[in-house]
Amino acid sequence: MPEKRSIFEEVGDSPKQAAAPGGIDRGGQGARGLIRGWLMLLFALVVVMIAVGGLTRLTDSGLSITEWKPVTGALPPMSAGAWETEFDKYRTIPEYQLQNKGMTLSEFQYIYWWEWGHRQLGRVIGLVWAVGFLGFLVTKKIPNGWTGRLVFIGVLGGLQGAIGWWMVSSGLEDGMLDVASYRLAIHLGLAFVILGFIAWYLYRLGRTQAELLQARRDANPGLIRLSNVLAGFAFVQILLGALVAGIDAGRAYPDWPLMAGGFLPPQPFDLVPLWRNFFEDAGLVQFMHRMAGYLLFAFGIFVWLKARKSAYRRTQAGFNMMMAMMLVQVILGIVTVIYSAPWQVAILHQFGAVMLWAMILRGRFLAQYPISQSVRG
Template sequence: MAEKRKLFEEVGQDTPARTAPAGGMIDANKRGARGAIRAWLMVLFALVMVMIAVGGLTRLTDSGLSITEWKPITGAIPPMSAEAWDSEFAKYKEIPEYQLQNKGMSLSEFKSIYWWEWGHRQLGRVIGLVWAVGFFGFWAAKRIPAGWTGRLFGIGVLGGLQGAVGWWMVHSGLGGQMLDVASYRLATHLGLAFVILGFIAWFVFSLGREERELMQARRLAEVKLFKMSTGLLHFAFLQILLGALVAGIDAGRSFNDWPLMAGGFFPPYPFDLDPVWRNFFENAGLVQFMHRMAGYLLMAFGIVVWLRGRRSAQSDTRFRFNAVLAMLIIQMLLGIVTVVYLAPWQVAILHQIGAVVLWVLILRARFAARYPVQQSIRG
C-alpha cells in the first residue's frame, strides 16, 4: 500500500514523474495510410476528369456508336487485321447512324471514329484497374483508415455501374430510327460521372486533414452557409443534366442568337412533338430554352450564396466562395460563346470542362463551410 503524503510535503527528486497524455488519441491505431490513399484518389480524380472530357469529344465527333458490341474484357483488344476491321465496319453498317447519316463512309473514316470510342472505353478500363489495384492493395495491407473501407469500395461499385449505364446508353442508338443515343440516357451517364467525381473530391478534401482536426472544425461549421452551398450544388447538378440533354440532340447548334431565341424570348414551336413529354427531351428549342433559363437562375442563386459566403469570419472560406462566383461568370460566358458560334467542338469541350471545374469549386467551398480552416485572431 502506497505511503500517504503530507499536505505540505516538498517534492524531491525521487518523486516519480507522471507521463503527460499523448496527443492525437482520436487518430490512434486507426489513422491508416491517409496520405497514400489521398494520392491514389487524386490520380482517380484526374482520370475521371479526363474521362469526362474524352466522353464529350466522343459525343462531339459522333463516335459513340462506332463499336456496336459490349465486350468488357475482350473489347480491350482492337482489330488487329484487315479482316477484323472489315468485320467491325460491317457491324457498323447495320445500324441507323450509318444507313441514314453516314452511308458511303470509307473504312479510313470509320477507323477515325472507332479509335475515339475505343479510347473512351479503354480509359474506363484503366480507371477500373487503378481503383482495383489501389483498393485491394490498401485493404490487403490493412492500411485503410477506420470507417473508410465502405466509402472507398463504393467508388468501385459506382464505377462498375457507370460501365453498365454506358452500354445502356449506346444500345439506345443501335436500333429503330435513332441517329444518336437517347438524350436522357446520355444525361444519366454524364450525371453519374459527376457523382463519382464529387465523391472522390470530397474524400480527397477529408483525407487532407486529420480526424481530430475535422471534429474540432465541425464545431465552427457555418450551418446556413453549408445548406445554401448544398442547394447550389444540387442546382448545378440539374444544370449539368440539362446541358447533357442539349448535347444529346445537338440543341446547341439550333439557335445561335442571344439573348433571344429566333428573335423572341420563347423559342418557336416548343411543344411541337407528340406526346408532349417528348418535347422536354427532344425538342431542340425547348431543351435549349430550359438550359438557358436554368443558367440564369443558377447565376442569380450563386450570387446570393456568394453574398452569404463573403460574410464568413474565415478568410479561407471567403476565398473559396469568391472562386465559385468567378467560375460561374466564366462558365456563363463560355455558354454564350458556345451558342453564338454554333457549338464548335473546341468551345463546347471547354464549356464541359468548365462544368467540372465549377462542380469541384462548389464542393470545395461547401467543405469549407462544413469544416472551416481555423485562423489566428490576427488572421
C-alpha cells in the first residue's frame, strides 16, 4: 500500500527526481550511425550508377539489350550460341539496321557489356537496400518515424528500374536510333530525386533529434525559401542537360559564347509541329541549356550573397561551398561545349551536377537547421 500523504503537506517536502539528461534522444533513436553508413553506401552507388548510365549513353550502348528481364537478365550470355542469339535480337532493331549495320560480334559485345553493367549495378543497389532495410527492421534498429522514409527510398528505386525499361523501349520502335530524350530526362531526373532524399536523410541523421529540434527554432525562413527556388531551378537545369545528352546536342555547336556566330542557333524552329523543336532540335536544346545555366548561376550568386548575412558561420560556409561548385560546374559546361563533349569531360560535368545538387540541399538544410556556435564565434 502506498503511504498516505496529508493534504496539508508542502509540495517542497516531497522527494525530487531529476530528469535524465538527453531523454529525447534515448528512446526510439535506433542505430542512427549504422543507418547513416548504409545510406552513404547507397548514395555512392547511385552516383556510380549515374556515371555508368552516362557512359552507356555516350558509347551508344543503351539499346544493346532488347528485353527486360529483372531476374534472369542478371546472367550474361554464357556460350557462343547465347551470344549469337542476343546479337540476332539486336539486329532486328532500327539502331542496328540504320546506324550499325555490319557490326561485328566483338563490337556488339562491347556495347552489350556496358548496358549489362548498368543494369547489374541497378540490381546491386536494390540488393543493398533490401538487405540493409530488412536487417534493420528485423533487429528493430530503425529510429521512430524512419521506417516509412527508408521504404520510400526502396519504392523510388523500384520505380526507377521500371522507368529505365520504359526509356529503353522507346528506342526499339520503328525509326528510332536513340531513346526518347524526354524519357531519358525523366529517368535521370528520378535518379537525382533519389539522391536528394538520401542526402537529406544523411544530413538529418548526422545530428541528434534534440539538436534538430533546438536548431529549428533558429531557422532562416527567407533563406529557406530562396534555397527551395534554387533547388527547383537546378533540377530543371539537370532535366535540360538530360535532353542535351539524349540527342547529342552537346556536340552540335562547339563555339562559345555564340552559337554558329550568332546568339541563337540557325533555324531553331524548323521542325513541325513546333513543340518538337524543344526536344529534338540540337541547337535549340543546347541554347535552352546554356541560357538556363546563366540564369541559375546569376540566381545562385544572389542566394549566396543573402546567405553571407547569416549569423551562423557553418551556414555561410555551406553556401560558400555551393557557390564554388557552381562556378566549377559553369566552367565544366563551357569546356564540354568547346571540345564537343568528349566522354571524359562530359562525365566530369555530370558528376559536377551531382556535387552541386548535394551542396544546394546541404545549404538548404543548414538554413533550416543552423549549427550553434559560441557568442565569440
